[in-house]
Amino acid sequence: MARIVQKFGGTSVGDIARIRNVAKRVKAEIDQGNEVAVVVSAMSGVTNQLVAYCNEMAPLHDAREYDAIVATGEQVTSGLLAIALQEMGISARSWAGWQIPIITDDAHGKARIAEIKGDAIIASMKQGHVAVVAGFQGLGPDGRVSTLGRGGSDTTAVALAAAVKADRCDIYTDVDGVYTTDPRIVKTARKLNKITYEEMLESASLGAKVLQTRSVEMAMKHRVRVQVLSSFTDENAPPASALPGTLVCDEEEIVEKELVSGIAYSRDEAKVTLTGVSDRPGIAAGVFGPLSEANINVDMIVQNTSHDGTTDITFTCSRTELDRALKVLKDVKVECKEIATDKSVVKVSVIGVGMRSHAGVAQTMFKALADKGINIHVISTSEIKVSVLIGEEYTELALRALHTAYGLDAA
Amino acid sequence: MARIVQKFGGTSVGDIARIRNVAKRVKAEIDQGNEVAVVVSAMSGVTNQLVAYCNEMAPLHDAREYDAIVATGEQVTSGLLAIALQEMGISARSWAGWQIPIITDDAHGKARIAEIKGDAIIASMKQGHVAVVAGFQGLGPDGRVSTLGRGGSDTTAVALAAAVKADRCDIYTDVDGVYTTDPRIVKTARKLNKITYEEMLESASLGAKVLQTRSVEMAMKHRVRVQVLSSFTDENAPPASALPGTLVCDEEEIVEKELVSGIAYSRDEAKVTLTGVSDRPGIAAGVFGPLSEANINVDMIVQNTSHDGTTDITFTCSRTELDRALKVLKDVKVECKEIATDKSVVKVSVIGVGMRSHAGVAQTMFKALADKGINIHVISTSEIKVSVLIGEEYTELALRALHTAYGLDAA
Numbered sequence: 096m097a098r099i100v101q102k103f104g105g106t107s108v109g110d111i112a113r114i115r116n117v118a119k120r121v122k123a124e125i126d127q128g129n130e131v132a133v134v135v136s137a138m139s140g141v142t143n144q145l146v147a148y149c150n151e152m153a154p155l156h157d158a159r160e161y162d163a164i165v166a167t168g169e170q171v172t173s174g175l176l177a178i179a180l181q182e183m184g185i186s187a188r189s190w191a192g193w194q195i196p197i198i199t200d201d202a203h204g205k206a207r208i209a210e211i212k213g214d215a216i217i218a219s220m221k222q223g224h225v226a227v228v229a230g231f232q233g234l235g236p237d238g239r240v241s242t243l244g245r246g247g248s249d250t251t252a253v254a255l256a257a258a259v260k261a262d263r264c265d266i267y268t269d270v271d272g273v274y275t276t277d278p279r280i281v282k283t284a285r286k287l288n289k290i291t292y293e294e295m296l297e298s299a300s301l302g303a304k305v306l307q308t309r310s311v312e313m314a315m316k317h318r319v320r321v322q323v324l325s326s327f328t329d330e331n332a333p334p335a336s337a338l339p340g341t342l343v344c345d346e347e348e349i350v351e352k353e354l355v356s357g358i359a360y361s362r363d364e365a366k367v368t369l370t371g372v373s374d375r376p377g378i379a380a381g382v383f384g385p386l387s388e389a390n391i392n393v394d395m396i397v398q399n400t401s402h403d404g405t406t407d408i409t410f411t412c413s414r415t416e417l418d419r420a421l422k423v424l425k426d427v428k429v430e431c432k433e434i435a436t437d438k439s440v441v442k443v444s445v446i447g448v449g450m451r452s453h454a455g456v457a458q459t460m461f462k463a464l465a466d467k468g469i470n471i472h473v474i475s476t477s478e479i480k481v482s483v484l485i486g487e488e489y490t491e492l493a494l495r496a497l498h499t500a501y502g503l504d505a506a
Numbered sequence: 507m508a509r510i511v512q513k514f515g516g517t518s519v520g521d522i523a524r525i526r527n528v529a530k531r532v533k534a535e536i537d538q539g540n541e542v543a544v545v546v547s548a549m550s551g552v553t554n555q556l557v558a559y560c561n562e563m564a565p566l567h568d569a570r571e572y573d574a575i576v577a578t579g580e581q582v583t584s585g586l587l588a589i590a591l592q593e594m595g596i597s598a599r600s601w602a603g604w605q606i607p608i609i610t611d612d613a614h615g616k617a618r619i620a621e622i623k624g625d626a627i628i629a630s631m632k633q634g635h636v637a638v639v640a641g642f643q644g645l646g647p648d649g650r651v652s653t654l655g656r657g658g659s660d661t662t663a664v665a666l667a668a669a670v671k672a673d674r675c676d677i678y679t680d681v682d683g684v685y686t687t688d689p690r691i692v693k694t695a696r697k698l699n700k701i702t703y704e705e706m707l708e709s710a711s712l713g714a715k716v717l718q719t720r721s722v723e724m725a726m727k728h729r730v731r732v733q734v735l736s737s738f739t740d741e742n743a744p745p746a747s748a749l750p751g752t753l754v755c756d757e758e759e760i761v762e763k764e765l766v767s768g769i770a771y772s773r774d775e776a777k778v779t780l781t782g783v784s785d786r787p788g789i790a791a792g793v794f795g796p797l798s799e800a801n802i803n804v805d806m807i808v809q810n811t812s813h814d815g816t817t818d819i820t821f822t823c824s825r826t827e828l829d830r831a832l833k834v835l836k837d838v839k840v841e842c843k844e845i846a847t848d849k850s851v852v853k854v855s856v857i858g859v860g861m862r863s864h865a866g867v868a869q870t871m872f873k874a875l876a877d878k879g880i881n882i883h884v885i886s887t888s889e890i891k892v893s894v895l896i897g898e899e900y901t902e903l904a905l906r907a908l909h910t911a912y913g914l915d916a917a
Contacts, residue, residue, distance in 0.1 A: 111559065111562045111563055114563070115563075145582065148522065148582070148586055149585075149586070149589060151522045152522055152525070152526075152586050152589045152590055152593065153589050153590070153592070153593040156589045156592070156593075157588065157589060157592055159599070160585040160586075160588045160589050160592075160599075160600055161585070161589075163581060163584070163585040163600050163602070164581070164582050164585035164586060167578035167581050167582055170574060170575070170578050171556065171559070171575050171578055173574070174560075174571040174572070174574040174575035175559055175560070175563050175571075175575065177568065177571045178560060178563045178564050178567045178568060178571050178572075179563055179564070181564070181567070181568055181571075182563065182564040182567075188570070188571075189571055189574050191574070191651075193604070194649065194650070238605065239605070240602075
């Protein structure tokens, strides 16, 4: 017997028939003798409607009221799934965030989970009841409903799995696992059986849309084994043990580590270059301090060697924040000759815990790109990844070349 | 300064524009220097949609899950009204039933309010915040959301008014007050300025759809002054003090009591006559015991004098329950010659606390009906009302004749 937390997103619970299908997947785990808690999102479209009501009433509205309104979507789904399970003869009950409780901080609209008190749910599960939990929500320190921000249901599921000491957290999604790279672009992409938390975290924050970054952080912190599975593969709703998903787990659980586990890319990048910046102490702080204060997330930063007392500074930010970034730089009157921008760039990253102990990973990347005549604008590295900024038109070419260069192509 | 509880139903909060209009009415009371709590229903149509989901998932479903699902409708409205008020510069916050808390019994789906803890809401109102309360819901002894059954928002408002010691509870509805009789039938019907709890209770349970019976019982028990007002009369949203509604209050607050305050009628009546019933002790119990066990509400009962050792028993019940009542009588094999039914009947009642001290009220009724050639099938009386069952085709004729006979016609 194992204790499993399952999570189903908005598309999987989009209507009554789909909720019934989710109930079948819960039943498959019950039939294996497992204890189950299920975390659900709102039925697809419901959250958007509720958010639209708030915006129509007042574009700038009280985040506490927004939370009270928007959190109802998940409450409806959890009740409906409990009814569907009961209809199949499975004992079940719904739990709203405040009932468990899932205690969050007071950052309404984008709250972080502070603590989940697992006692009541564990007791209920031990009595044989499936716990159907409304995702995305909690109880703030002010005694009011809070929400975790979009995608928060993944985080609810992982945090709940930690709180009830679950053996596994199964995230059902619209992909059937984590791939070595985007299979829509690289036909030879392979699904990974296992990936480490660290690699998944880099992959999540680098634009792979499989899991929310925060949920992976949570899983890594609490060592929750997370399995990514497709909710659409089989109408017979087999148990997770029969589905070929990807397990996100501790490095030690992976026997055959690959040097590089995947190639990620992100198109949401814009490059800003400040030329002729006077090269004196404090100049970087003068540029990036105001950007940080304006809550603009700066990613890659490069500063060239100075000559003639001036230097060039290049950084990247999200495309949607580019205009705001330029306004900030103008407002603080950054001393430079020129500010150039480029929105036709893409960030490509190779990720792998194996590169910690192997030299030459970056060199393989640079050579593979050079062989295809692809110019690198900016480079940044971390312990387990190397990222480069290249022209957007080279995205497909670069992904395929790197996938082959690191020996990731399917046989 | 007064403390006011306002209640708005589903039509009054049917869309964003109407919720804004409700906010104006709240503001009108605030501008008078009053402290305000507002109770709201779900946006019209929302509750029906949620109930439909439950029924589609399983016709017989767990009432606790039904409650968790259906109660979300009022939670959305309360949040939206709080936002609308804030947008007008009025401090406000929403309250779900569990937050106050409104404590109910465990009869999920049709719970009764056991207690409202008013402390938190009073403290919030004293700090200058309008309390926007989700109607129709509470917290059961099992820690789960309960609902009060349809129309429960009236009861929430009255109970809340009692808990916060409000000076008045204003129920905004689709009629502009309580009339001496149905103005659609009797053109000379007058709106009453005041009516006693006792009269309103008889009137409510006799088919006048203005207030829910349970809310009037609650008001009478706690001596809450309830004002019935139209939510549609004026786009300028004047304060309640400028609106000509009807106040439901203690008898002592009404200086000029009328002998009869109103003529009510109910078409939802069916008559059942058992002829040739053997007249021996226990026969009535043999008929009405099984009906009561089957939860069939029997209203008027008449047993004629016995002759030849047999008697006739006549009773009335709701038309929708007639078939079930007949089945019960058949199943228990009631000993009688024949069972006759009549669905073409209407119950007409004259109501007035004044009749306690005045003889001849019933006689005036019988004479007025006889003068019009209307035959009376069954008669029943209570301290403050006289009801007769007559042929349905005489409804309008009887109402007009009685309205005139008791001097109720508008000048």
